[in-house]
Amino acid sequence: MVNYRFLGNSGLKITEITYxxxxxxxxxxxxxxAKACVRAALDAGITSFDTADVYANTKAESVLGEAxxxxxxxxxxxxTKVYWPTGPGGANDSGLSRKHIMESINGSLERxxxxxxxxxxxxxxxxxxxxxxxxxxxxxxxxxxxxxYIGVSEWTADQIRAGHALAQDLGFQLISNQPQYSALWRxxxxxxxPTSKELGLSQIVWSPVAQGVLTGKYKPGAPAxxxxxxxDEKGGARMIQRFLGNDELLERVQRLQPIADELGxxxxxxxxxxxxQNENVAAALIGASRPEQVAENVKASGVVIPPExxxxxxxxxxxxxxxxxxxxxxxxxxxx
Numbered sequence: 456m457v458n459y460r461f462l463g464n465s466g467l468k469i470t471e472i473t474y475x476x477x478x479x480x481x482x483x484x485x486x487x488x489a490k491a492c493v494r495a496a497l498d499a500g501i502t503s504f505d506t507a508d509v510y511a512n513t514k515a516e517s518v519l520g521e522a523x524x525x526x527x528x529x530x531x532x533x534x535t536k537v538y539w540p541t542g543p544g545g546a547n548d549s550g551l552s553r554k555h556i557m558e559s560i561n562g563s564l565e566r567x568x569x570x571x572x573x574x575x576x577x578x579x580x581x582x583x584x585x586x587x588x589x590x591x592x593x594x595x596x597x598x599x600x601x602x603x604y605i606g607v608s609e610w611t612a613d614q615i616r617a618g619h620a621l622a623q624d625l626g627f628q629l630i631s632n633q634p635q636y637s638a639l640w641r642x643x644x645x646x647x648x649p650t651s652k653e654l655g656l657s658q659i660v661w662s663p664v665a666q667g668v669l670t671g672k673y674k675p676g677a678p679a680x681x682x683x684x685x686x687d688e689k690g691g692a693r694m695i696q697r698f699l700g701n702d703e704l705l706e707r708v709q710r711l712q713p714i715a716d717e718l719g720x721x722x723x724x725x726x727x728x729x730x731x732q733n734e735n736v737a738a739a740l741i742g743a744s745r746p747e748q749v750a751e752n753v754k755a756s757g758v759v760i761p762p763e764x765x766x767x768x769x770x771x772x773x774x775x776x777x778x779x780x781x782x783x784x785x786x787x788x789x790x791x
Contacts, residue, residue, distance in 0.1 A: 456500035463630030464655025475740035493522035495746035509539035516566035538578030551581035575602035606631030612646035636660035657737035669726035675702035710771035727755035
């Protein structure tokens with residue numbers, strides 16, 4: 456079964472393997488398969504589920520809501536997000552304005568078939584809306600009971616610090632950040648993680664397997680396997696391109712296989728376990744297009760990687776690792 460960790464400086468516990476439905480529900484897999492994956496997650500002990508209104512333009516939330524229908528609500532932790540365009544993409548259909556946040560939370564709750572979400576996250580930083588306006592809207596949502604906790608996603612250390620200060624003034628607390636993080640993508644380590652530790656936020660990390668690259672299935676000099684994310688034109692192929700086309704990186708990833716073997720793990724399990732070695736990480740997000748993938752990934756829960764093997768992983772990947780903290784700011788559009 457899956458271990459629990461506290462989320463930030465709060466009393467909320469979440470499963471350290473959290474099921475996310477980006478790029479799958481409502482687009483990549485049929486609804487029956489999506490429901491089977493959610494069932495597999497529940498059977499494996501996962502109680503935390505992450506989605507966003509923008510995933511498949513609101514369809515992913517609807518699929519998740521239907522899949523969780525009938526489950527005891529108090530035994531689940533449901534997360535969603537707001538920022539990116541939804542609906543027809545009108546002038547106020549994106550961002551973190553009070554209008555968009557208030558309308559979006561209501562839409563998310565309806566689609567998820569719940570009265571509240573456990574965690575409501577600012578999917579990106581909005582440079583076009585005063586931060587005071589955004590935080591006041593989140594404060595009101597918390598007071599209304601529509602969200603129990605507030606988090607952010609892909610915010611820089613300075614943005615987290617500013618948001619945290621305003622939240623405290625308004626009587627609530629930011630408790631989480633959702634960044635990309637993997638053994639190949641470590642841009643949060645220098646600034647975001649130390650700031651989060653200081654202020655009481657945890658990381659809920661996405662893409663711990665680097666879009667599948669850390670599974671080792673992408674071989675240097677070889678075409679992408681049929682049916683893999685790199686061949687998915689619905690979105691997966693675009694997201695993985697930053698890692699492909701670099702044979703040296705792919706060759707270095709292959710050097711991780713003996714380490715995984717030594718631990719009795721698959722390459723994917725090693726990648727998920729690696730992010731969980733960071734004490735500031737509360738959960739690793741996993742997705743699935745088949746139920747058996749969930750059962751395999753949860754085996755990373757509770758794994759302890761000895762320091763000497765962590766050092767070997769660093770040596771194997773070498774300078775293929777991206778560490779520049781400036782990459783975080785590039786994830787938020789300059790304007791909406």
